[in-house]
Amino acid sequence: MKNLWRDTEASKHKDILAERVYSSRLLGANPALVLHGGGNTSVKGSSKNIFGVEEATLFVKGSGSDLATIEAKDFVAVRLDAMLKLSRLEKLPDIDMARELKLASLDPGAPAPSVEAILHALIPHRFVDHTHADAIVTITNTASGEARIRELFGDEVIVLPYVMPGFDLAKLCAEVFPAQATPRTIGMVLMNHGIFSFGDTAKQSYDRMIELVGRAEDYLNKNAPLAAAADIPSAADWSALPGLRKKVSAAAGFPMLLRSNSSRAALAFARHPNIADISQSGPATPDHIIRTKRLPMLGRDVEVYARAYKDYFDQNSKAAKTPLTMLDPAPRVIIDPEFGLIAAGRSARDTQIIEDIYLRTKDIILRGEMLGGYKALGEADLFGMEYWDLEQAKLKKSGAPKAFAGEVVLVTGAASGIGKACVQAFLSRGAAVVGVDINPAVESLYGDRADYMGIAADLTSTDAVKGLLEQTIRQYGGFDMLVLNAGIFPGGKKINALADDEWRKVMSINLDSNLTIMREAHPLLKAAPKYGRVVVIGSKNVPAPGPGAAAYSASKAALTQLARVAALEWGEDAIRINLVHPNAVFDTGIWTPEVLLQRATHYGMTVDEYKRNNVLHEEVSSKDVAELTAEMCGVLFSKITGAQIPIDGGNDRVI
Ligand code: ZN
Secondary structure, eight states, X not given: OOOOOOHHHHTTOOSHHHHHHHHHHHHHTOTTTOOTTOOEEEEEEEEEOTTSOEEEEEXXXXXXXXXXXXXXXXXXXXXXHHHHHHHTSSOOOHHHHHHHHHHTBSOTTSOOBOTTHHHHHHSOSSEEEEEOOHHHHHHHTBTTHHHHHHHHHGGGEEEEOOOOTTHHHHHHHHHHHHHHOOTTOOEEEETTTEEEEEESSHHHHHHHHHHXXXXXXXXXXXXXXXXXXXXXXXXXXXXXXXXXXHHHHHHHTSOOEEEEEOOHHHHHHHTOTTHHHXXXXXXXXXXXXXXXXXOOEETTOHXXXXXXXXXXXXXXXXXXXXXXXXXXXXXXXXXXXXXXXXXXXXXXXXXXXXHHHHHHHHHHHHHHHHTTOBOOOOHHHHHHHHTOHHHHHHHHHOOOOOTTTTOEEEEXXXXXXXXXXXXXXXXXXXXXXXXXXXXXXXXXXXXSOTTEEXXXXXXXXXXXXXXXXXXXXXXXXXXXXXXXXOOOOOOOBOGGGOOHHHHHHHHIIIIIHHHHHHHHHHHHHHTOSSOEEEEEEOOXXXXXXXXXXXXXXXXXXXXXXXXXXXXXXXXXXXEEEEEEEEOOBOSSTTOOHHHHHHHHHHTTOOHHHHHTOSTTOOOBXXXXXXXXXXXXXXXXXXTOOSOEEEESSOOTTTO
């Protein structure tokens, strides 16, 4: 395991909190140590209170931050003596512990301290690092895991049996640590959970983490080496995936996204001869239980999975002291011999996290098998973690999801103007967005975020359309909404001068390509978990054409008619299709300041007068059109199809 510590870099960090941030980020930079918010760190120091008195203080990672990107403000200052006092209590339910941790915080506005804060306080060293390192989790999730850990680390680490994170774990540590710690102790392994390292300096604690986990990695490479997966052909029929997404969403009770991974390694795992056994033995760490749910679904029978999940809940919840709220019974991980691994989540980010976790879990399982058998926690412990009272409290507190959470929209012509504004309008409503454009800039328009995929494609090619729909299915499982915006507006030309080629080009892009997309997208829209929606960006030229735009006006009029027929034909599939007719939207690429000035002068107006030349004297922006478009996919328009809405500030020829 690579040690990322650099003295020149470290020396720039002058105080203990800055050093704490530096080495925490080094841990966070390695996904084999820390993945998506797992792990936590702390440092002990002091702080002066308002009375001028120095108080011993624990600076511990607050909830909601990630070690990879953590900053000083993400560490919560808590009174060390309060932590130690809490650890001496006989009993403390985790809900009460969470409240006490908040109360011990020196800043009422700070995030909640990590639930492992008391544990950090109990370890007498100044710097404490904690990770759920894959190598440690792998070894401790085997039948002879404890013996292997002792063989590997001897008296350098203390070993704690599995206890749920929270007060009970802190309590156990309070008993074991003072009894077993020796001057040789540099770490503590928590079975089925992770590892702690500690030291007097940030470097010492970090070095020890790398040293201990590195030793575990070497052990695995020697005793349980992972072979590279062979090339396996997949006969996946991607068109079946939107149907699976619909079933998963029905089981969940809300729309879900599916993200597939059909890499060699994923397919090899899905076709492992013992997959039915090894995949059903449980998640590798408490973290994973909460993120990926209890067990993956094998194959595609969602109803059977959901029934089994309800039975599991009913059986285990009987023992609970307080009534529990059941989580939705939809799977989060689906293992399929043709699709490979499929992650199901409420957002694109969730599906990415679940996929990342499971790709690591599969290696932990495979290596565990080589070490004599992967053995996760028992069902009671798994259930206890999944239905932890802190998680239940979170469930009750979570607010209403965004309007399009779990849904996907495909926007054409997304690289600029109205299309680009539509991407933003849908992202802000929680949808995952596929932006398509002939301009390759569309691919990098929003950087690297899970809820956006840009595809450069020529929509006049049927193959390209089929290809981008398959890409959408692989990434998100299907889609729910389609915004047909792509189109061209060639320079004004009277009919007398309109060449056949130009006419055909405009028709091909503005009309024909939309027929292709609509036809190919129909099965996907039909399989949308709630209902399919299409919004067509028409033009004021449909109700009120102008001279010099014959091809454009005719193409948009024909597109309008196509959409009206679709509204009639697709109603029985619960797909609604509506149109907007914008006019004079000037914040797009074609309207340079020069062109604007030229047109305004032509009509004897100032640019501002020209922009507001409508009944309401309002300027219409791309954002206005995009917001209306997004709303037309929302509940407000749930009983409307085939409607045409002008968005033009009022036009006397349209009214
Ligand atoms: Zn932990």
